[in-house]
Amino acid sequence: MVAPTPQELGQCDNVYVSEVGETSVVIFKQDSTESKICTIVVRGSTDNYMDDIERAIDDGVNTFKGLTKDGRCLPGAGAIETELAKRVTSYGETCPGLDQYAIKKFAESLETIPKTLAENAGLKSAEIMTKLYASHQEGLTTVGVDIEADDVAVKDAAKNDILDLFVTKFWALKFAVNAACTILKVDQVFMSKPSGGPKAKTNDQYDED
Numbered sequence: 001m002v003a004p005t006p007q008e009l010g011q012c013d014n015v016y017v018s019e020v021g022e023t024s025v026v027i028f029k030q031d032s033t034e035s036k037i038c039t040i041v042v043r044g045s046t047d048n049y050m051d052d053i054e055r056a057i058d059d060g061v062n063t064f065k066g067l068t069k070d071g072r073c074l075p076g077a078g079a080i081e082t083e084l085a086k087r088v089t090s091y092g093e094t095c096p097g098l099d100q101y102a103i104k105k106f107a108e109s110l111e112t113i114p115k116t117l118a119e120n121a122g123l124k125s126a127e128i129m130t131k132l133y134a135s136h137q138e139g140l141t142t143v144g145v146d147i148e149a150d151d152v153a154v155k156d157a158a159k160n161d162i163l164d165l166f167v168t169k170f171w172a173l174k175f176a177v178n179a180a181c182t183i184l185k186v187d188q189v190f191m192s193k194p195s196g197g198p199k200a201k202t203n204d205q206y207d208e209d
Contacts, residue, residue, distance in 0.1 A: 063165065072166035075157035077144025078114025080169060082132045085110040114145050121147035128152055 014029040020041055040057060044050040074080050085107045092103030111129060118128040128145055131154045135143040142158035149155075157163070 066165045066167050070165070070167045073163040074166055074169055075142040075144060076162040076164040077146070077155075077157040078117050078132070079142050079144035079157045080164070081110045081113040082129075082144070083136055083141045086133060086136050117145045117147060118152075121145070123147070123152050128154070 012028045013031040014027070016027055016029075017024055018027050019025070021043065042050050042053050042057070044053060088107035088110065089104055092100050092107060095103055114128060114132060115125040118125040123145075131152065132143060132145070135154055140156065142156050143154050144157040144162065146153040146155040
């Protein structure tokens with residue numbers, strides 16, 4: 001073991017003790033150079049509120065990390081899922097036999113995203129899907145759910161800068177399909193019996209007093 005070098009120790013412009021709420025913390029602050037490390041302090045009235053903020057920050061950081069690895073984006077607001085559902089349904093109609101039903105059900109499962117967006121916004125999902133399919137049949141492939149409208153409405157997600165990461169869509173669809181295929185491959189389920197020996201004998205003459 002040898003003493004660390006100044007380069008290994010690093011340097012800091014300001015090191016001081018401060019209070020955040022009622023907690024004493026040691027703060028390391030760089031003023032002269034840009035630091036690659038930062039600490040985000042989350043404060044709130046309740047634990048649930050702070051948990052929501054923490055998840056929002058975590059989602060934002062992960063989205064930025066994803067953009068640095070693959071900057072490709074797709075129109076959001078359920079536009080991509082609606083267009084995929086339309087095209088898969090059209091392909092299913094060209095397939096004969098029972099395959100047609102499986103393909104159409106797969107297309108129906110893609111409608112979950114726009115339907116969920118509509119329901120979370122307090123809108124009628126059936127009316128939203130009707131308007132979405134009507135727009136996509138006209139060639140407006142980037143139209144998605146408008147959750148800010150007072151009534152059931154759709155809008156162009158690409159023009160309104162409502163975007164989703166390509167990587168997120170790719171892996172979400174891949175994992176969902178793999179999970180469904182794994183379940184479909186299970187042809188038999190074995191149920192184990194409760195473990196343990198014989199039941200203990202009861203004493204009919206037992207007196208609690």
